[in-house]
Amino acid sequence: MLRTPVDGTRLRILTWLREPGTAECGLTADDVATRLGVPRQVALTHLRLLTALGMLRADHLAGPPVYRCDEARIAEVAEVFEKGW
Template sequence: MLRTPVDGTRLRILAWLGEPGTAEHGLTADDVAAGLGVPHPVALTHLRLLTSLGLLCTGRSGDRLRYRRDEIRIAEVAQLFEKGW
């Protein structure tokens, strides 16, 4: 699921959310849409999928929903792949 679509959009979102500054504040769907040059519904679809996989968590900042990486879950998934899952 992370590698679909082929262009690696979800992996780019995860990498972007791991960058200093972004990691602390998170991103909104509007941020992702503008940063990747995709329509808002496309950005939201990617963010929701990553959230449903447990790789992102959400929180509110005012009236805005912000997405952040769930570092604990990402470490668990990475460990599964290292073990040859």
Template sequence: MYEMLRIPLDRTRLRILAWLEEPDVAGRGLTADDVAARLGVPRPAAVTHLRLLTALGLLRAVPRDGCPHYRRDELRISDVAQMFEKGW
């Protein structure tokens, strides 16, 4: 799974996960438009990254104001980190 997060080489998905740890962002979550603007990528590319992270269980989409706001799933991230620590 970690390898999936590292591709593409610019580590976009890892950057999204790190950004979602920032206190001002963690509470409200991010929209695809937020990600596209911050990373300077087209909205469809941002949606693809967010959907992959959601499919992996690392993000949750919470509907708010008519669009999904993505937040980290800290429990799932902790579980995945433990698997890697055990050499999985």
């Protein structure tokens, strides 16, 4: 389900999106690509997977989508793993 890469890229993205300031504003694919030092398409692949899993939500306002953590969904997933699934 999570298909976490060995280097922890998706975990780093989730961590960044929970930092003060970033949690409220979110990040675009370009922001993530810059922070990871990868092409935008690579960042989009990670963001789309996390969104499909329900870990992120993408707000499509004016301009590019802005990604934010879905804290309720993250709590649900954490609870499942804590129960030993």
